[in-house]
Amino acid sequence: MIKPMRHVIIVLLIAALASCDTGGKYGDKIDELSSAKDSLISAYEELEQDVLTLEEQIYKISFTEFQEKVDSLDELLADATDSLIQQRLNKELEALKEEMNNAKQASIAAFRKWLKTRNDAFNEKITEIDKALAELEGKVARITLVSSYQLSPKKFEHYFETYGSIESGQNVSVNIEAPGTINKILVEVGQKVSKGQTLARLDSEVLK
Numbered sequence: 001m002i003k004p005m006r007h008v009i010i011v012l013l014i015a016a017l018a019s020c021d022t023g024g025k026y027g028d029k030i031d032e033l034s035s036a037k038d039s040l041i042s043a044y045e046e047l048e049q050d051v052l053t054l055e056e057q058i059y060k061i062s063f064t065e066f067q068e069k070v071d072s073l074d075e076l077l078a079d080a081t082d083s084l085i086q087q088r089l090n091k092e093l094e095a096l097k098e099e100m101n102n103a104k105q106a107s108i109a110a111f112r113k114w115l116k117t118r119n120d121a122f123n124e125k126i127t128e129i130d131k132a133l134a135e136l137e138g139k140v141a142r143i144t145l146v147s148s149y150q151l152s153p154k155k156f157e158h159y160f161e162t163y164g165s166i167e168s169g170q171n172v173s174v175n176i177e178a179p180g181t182i183n184k185i186l187v188e189v190g191q192k193v194s195k196g197q198t199l200a201r202l203d204s205e206v207l208k
Helices: 019-079 085-140
Strands: 009-012 153-156 182-185 200-202
Touching: 019 085
Parallel strands: none
Antiparallel strands: 009 153, 182 200
């Protein structure tokens, strides 16, 4: 028996997951952290320049008095004619220079210690931001993105193969114009047929 071909209309509805919203949420957070990192680096660079300028000014103010004393002793030493006075002034000058040098070294050491502490705190903050960024980027990488498409109904055609037979008391010959897909069967099971009768119609597209 040959069954007629069925035409089925299937409408596919694809619901997009909330991946876009999820990706957007992570994307906003990544942008926020990246912006915070850039702002922190920019602020650090500006502050570093200001600190260096301030340190230079403090250095000049702190050692101006030392330099004035050294200059004064140099003048006294140049005018002194007594050897004892010269020896005393030389000792005072050497002691003053040593004091000034020690003060310079102490100032430099204190500044370096403060700068290291500040740098460590800055690097720790940057590390925290980088870690948070890496975690968010990892989450984004694991998101399966789903795209949605606007679909329209269309004809769904399905074909299958089967076999039929014609029984006769005499020799008969059944011919087709060309191989193809049966579009319509014009007879029923058990129906009597006669010479020249069309039993089925083929897909006209095949014959074109």
